[in-house]
Amino acid sequence: LKNFENKSKNIKVGIMGGTFDPIHYAHLATAEFIRDRYKLDKILFIPSGTPPHKSQSITNKFDRYNMVNIATENNDHFLVLDLEIKRNKKTYTIDTLKDLKKTYKNIEIYFITGADAICDIETWKDVEENFKLATFIAATRPGISLLKVQEKIASLKVKYNANIIDVYVPSLDISSTYIRNQLKENHSVRYLVPENVENYIKYKMLYRYGE
Numbered sequence: 469l470k471n472f473e474n475k476s477k478n479i480k481v482g483i484m485g486g487t488f489d490p491i492h493y494a495h496l497a498t499a500e501f502i503r504d505r506y507k508l509d510k511i512l513f514i515p516s517g518t519p520p521h522k523s524q525s526i527t528n529k530f531d532r533y534n535m536v537n538i539a540t541e542n543n544d545h546f547l548v549l550d551l552e553i554k555r556n557k558k559t560y561t562i563d564t565l566k567d568l569k570k571t572y573k574n575i576e577i578y579f580i581t582g583a584d585a586i587c588d589i590e591t592w593k594d595v596e597e598n599f600k601l602a603t604f605i606a607a608t609r610p611g612i613s614l615l616k617v618q619e620k621i622a623s624l625k626v627k628y629n630a631n632i633i634d635v636y637v638p639s640l641d642i643s644s645t646y647i648r649n650q651l652k653e654n655h656s657v658r659y660l661v662p663e664n665v666e667n668y669i670k671y672k673m674l675y676r677y678g679e
């Protein structure tokens with residue numbers, strides 16, 4: 469991203485935030501689909517450090533970060549940032565957006581969320597300010613009603629003058645929760661996560677029964 473700093477042209481950057489516990493193919497496919505559709509220059513994957521809204525005990529942030537790195541290493545459009553991992557307090561999207569705007573003057577931010585996340589967005593810190601700093605792209609997600617999402621988006625537009633685009637992405641009914649459960653029960657997650665992520669999980673003995 470450093471290369472972009474001195475260019476006069478604005479660059480379009482998609483942000484894929486998440487706990488990524490672990491990262492899976494729906495994250496990657498959604499990011500790539502949106503990059504291509506909206507001609508984004510880069511997608512920044514930003515694993516959260518200490519997410520404020522997750523109640524379950526989550527995997528060590530360095531392991532989650534490492535898995536995002538190895539999952540994205542063969543896509544030149546994908547970059548991973550550790551700014552949330554480095555924060556010691558709870559991590560909020562608003563702080564990340566402000567940091568990015570400060571560091572990179574010429575970026576136009578497209579914040580990618582799944583349909584479930586856009587429906588919860590009013591629980592995020594400083595909602596209104598988030599909408600001022602980025603265009604939000606709400607990707608369809610299996611299990612989340614399209615009608616509900618569209619109603620939500622319409623109301624957010626009115627209430628906060630938000631820029632939100634809803635986009636149909638090819639459905640992959642995968643979640644990290646499902647993958648963790650498969651692993652706990654000793655079932656296969658092959659073809660649901662990249663092979664190198666699967667190997668990392670095995671090597672570090674993550675998500676095992678009772679842990």
Ligand code: ATP
Nearest residue numbers: 485486487488494581582585609640642643644645
């Ligand atoms: P968990 O089950 O632990 O909540 P998750 O699969 O929802 O995991 P997150 O890290 O919570 O993954 O999500 C990061 C982002 O990716 C969110 O915006 C979420 O909506 C989106 N996302 C995750 N899975 C999908 C999917 N199958 N289709 C579309 N978007 C998804």
Ligand code: MG
Nearest residue numbers: 487584643644
């Ligand atoms: Mg989730």
